[in-house]
Amino acid sequence: MRTVSPSTLTETLLGLSSADTDPRVQEVLGALVRHLHAFAKEVGLTHAEWRKGLELLTRAGEITDDDRNEFVLFSDVLGLSSLVDMINSPAGCTSSSVLGPFHQLGAPEVPVGGDLIGTNEGDQVVVEGTVRDQSGAPISGAVIELWQTAENGLYSGQDPRQEHYNLRMSMTTGADGRYAVSTVRPAPYMVPTDGPVGDILRATGRHAWRPSHLHFIVQAKGFRTLVTEVFPSDDPYLDEDAVFGVRSDLVMEYRPGNRAELAQDIVARDRLNDSFSKVDFDFVLPPG
Ligand SMILES: [Fe+2]
Structure with missing residues (x-):
């Protein structure tokens, strides 16, 4: 030596x-x-x-x-989280994406069709879809966790004005694999820049913005757990996400909603404002 x-x-x-x-x-x-x-x-x-x-x-x-x-x-x-996500995302299934630091355990269980809008301000949206396997068959008993920012770009936990579990839920699919929830549109936000990561972003002339997104964890017995996030197609930061979380299959369209076409189990159906949006997004899970 x-x-x-x-x-x-x-x-x-x-x-x-x-x-x-x-x-x-x-x-x-x-x-x-x-x-x-x-x-x-x-x-x-x-x-x-x-x-x-x-x-x-x-x-x-x-x-x-x-x-x-x-x-x-x-x-x-530095792109490592997204690289690991992409390496471990099987083809033909919904891509995984970064978990981020704002997930909280214990979010309240909401029935299919339930409401997260409550007293939240912002553009209203109904998000609906089916959890499926790779053959297209619906997955019964899949547990979906959703968390997101309020209109101000902050998560509950960051914002003392929001209740502890505001805009967070857990939902279990029935035999048809369907989930549905009314909520408000999330907002873009910046990752924290007051620590050493901020120094790196500034030293390299990078911004800290993330496009708005809904975070999901989808779990079902016999399937690999999916951790992902989905992004509105019209977000201004879609092609410059500071953490590289966007994939083409994770982009969702916000279309003008039509109250008459909503399912009866959407509990906020009759109190949605006239400009609400509708999003249809399915999750495909790989076998566990
Ligand atoms: Fe996030």
Whole structure:
């Protein structure tokens, strides 16, 4: 090891692993070390730059708490979260997309056709669709979680003026696999820029905006859980999402709604305003 050099250090380090190292650990950590060393050699990393990187990670740890994870945000803005999503999205199924930091456990159960508008201001919309398997058959008993921003671009939990579970729900499909809910249109928002991730965005001249979206988690017995988000087709940030979450199959059309065409179980049917929109969006789950 006394003769270690830039050209031999990587293989020397990888050779230290014991023979009983888990093969997948060996593969993942080995590739990480090789790419990390190659990165340092490629850019000729200076001591000052190395310290700056460690300082960014240290600050990410300091700013992370139960409500905010700066490491997830790092992963998001560097495209790693979306890359992992795309690598693990089977063809022919609804694409997965970033979970984001604002999901909360325990959202209230709402029956199919239920209402989230309540006292929320904003454009009203009825979102409806079916949870299906890859053959097109409806999935009974699928549990759909939905969470979104209010009209001001804030989630409950970020905004003391919103009730704890405002614009959040859990809904279970019946035998027809159908879900339906009335809500308000979500708003674009910026990811937090007061931490080290904000420094990276500013240093590279990037903005922090995300297009508006509805977050979903869809779970059903015998199927792989889907974590995703869907975006209105007319959002101004659709093609410049700061965290790369948009996929073409996750874009939904907001069409003018027609009250006469709404199903009877839409509980807000008779109190929707005349300019409400309708969205039809199905979820296709891969087998578990
Ligand atoms: Fe979000």
